Amino acid sequence: MQTPFEKDIQRFRPILLSIAEAMISPTLRGHLEASDLVQQTFLEAHCNAEKLAGTESAPLFGWLRICLKNNLLDAVKHLKSQKNDLKRQMRISELAESFDRMEQLLVADQTSPSQIAERNEQILILLALLQEIPPDQKTAVIMKHLRGCSLKEIAEELNRSESATAGLLHRGRQNLVAAMESRGQV
């Protein structure tokens, strides 16, 4: 039996998952799991359930994002202290800056014109729907569109041929757009 708070908060799970997956760079993949970070974030949310219950959706989402950010940064710090080869490649400040920039992007809906708010809503739906398509397609689309990787890089990461990867990307996009259309968002 889900409490209303539970229901409220679970809506953000796929969005946070997509954000976390996009944030975890190839160098960190294998060391960090997006789902672990999100799970931890939700655990913390549950611990603060009393405080958070009754919070409106936008501030609640903001709280979750900050919590996710801290969890990710802590995890990277921990990793850096353990793995020497990661030291040079990952910069905590850089990661924090990326998060801050995304924060600026996502909180724009509070004060900005309605079309921006509307677009932000669409972005969130896209992030949520990403979790509903098959995992390989999801990874390909995240790498292509959220991280700006080239086809070659994605193919290497997924261990597939370039033509197979291109197919994944195409089907991923088709599925996403279809899902968005079914929600009346295109």
Next chain:
Amino acid sequence: MLVEFERQIENDAASSDSQRLEWPLLDAVNFEQHKKLFQIIDDLASPIRTALCIAESPPTISDYCELEEIGRGGMGVVYRAKHVKTLRTDAIKVIRPDRLANVDPERAMQLRYRFEQESRLAARVAHQHIVPVYQVGEMETGIWFSMLYVDGPTLHECSNVKSLTPEKTARVIECIARAVETVHRHGILHGDIKPHNILLERETERPLISDFGLAEFETLRPDGYASGIAGTPAYMAPELAMAALSRVGSNDAGSIRSVSSDIYSLGATLWSALAGCSPCYEGRNQQEQLEDVVSRNMIFAGTKIECIPLGLERICQKCLEFEPSARYHSAAELANDLAVWLNRPSWNRHFPGLRTLLVLVVAPVLASSGILVSFLLRMEVNEVWIWLAMLWGYGPLFATFSASQRSSQATEAARRELWSVWIGHCCASIACLTACRILSQDDPIRTVEIFYPCWAAISSVTFFAKSGNFWIAYRWFGVAWSLAAIVLTIDRLFSPTIFGIFAAITCVVTARGDKAFDEK
């Protein structure tokens, strides 16, 4: 087919909009469909992509290979790379692509202009303490430039681990001040002097100043590209911080930046390198730091740091004056003051008894020698004894010098100068004595009568000479000895006694007053 599409899209993104490629291989209808799908997703995803933009893979630059990121500043990323042809290891600075994203085109253009100007300004001034720029080139995302790769820590890293002595720090800042002076002479203001921008070459310990990212021509400023106030709050002059707080328009900002603001930054850098911490209190954000700079709520204004020598503390304070006009007028002045401090003689650090020795041994010997000469003149003894009594004061004087030389840490230059001055004094005196003896035709009293005023005059010259590099008050000794030369003519029999007592007083005052004899 799909692969072709993806590649085409990638090529499209890389090339500019004006040169769209043809699509000979693709079925037009299919392409349009794919493109539409791609566009829907990408329109939504691109803001997040720009926000996340983490430049993990270094850019491709034609003349260089093996790029490895070594640093990241507000504007650019610095890579270490190998020049393909010469195999020399260089540092390459590239504008940060994420800084250009998410800003309006005008601002992006300003940033790009700034970056291009940085290479131009740094390349304009050649100085052994400025990181030289080798080559400027263009790539997809903007321009890059290569410069000397300095293998070594920054002054900030060194001061944090307290691996520098005050002497070494002063030497570093002296070199940097000379470099900054050259920069100023070219009409350029550096604008961002701080310990992070000073590199110390590991092998040679040569300090080099880098990062002309905020530098500007003092007068020449193209319209629309003026800077506004930028810099690092902790090392920013109060007048700039004040302007930054009141958000002065970019055109007025130019008139506030001056040589004096660079001098302030040099002072703050010196202070922070000596103290091993930032001049601002910890845990303050940028805005609060700016307010602190204006209200002088800084560590150097409040607490006294024990490890900073007094002389350097004074130099810092003069740089850090609130009023720009009260600071050094040029970086060269600062460099000169640091050089004077560095060359200061410090006899006593490893020879604690030196002051006592001067007061208790050398001074009585000098006084007694004068009294003895007066006495011997009355006794009409063999004149050889008189000459010996006259000159024997040099004995303990030189003995003291050689003893202190062996144990003191005074610089070689200071020691040489001290010896030169006093050996000169001795030689001139003996020559003068001989001349007086010849002119006075074997009359000892007459000789003494003429010689003592001459001797006083020689001493006067000696002390004037010493006032240059040693203690500034020695010039008053010089004046006093000049007057003494006249006083000594009053009574020829007592003149040796007066001279001796005068010499003893000089000796005691020197030992008491000259900082070089301080126990610390």
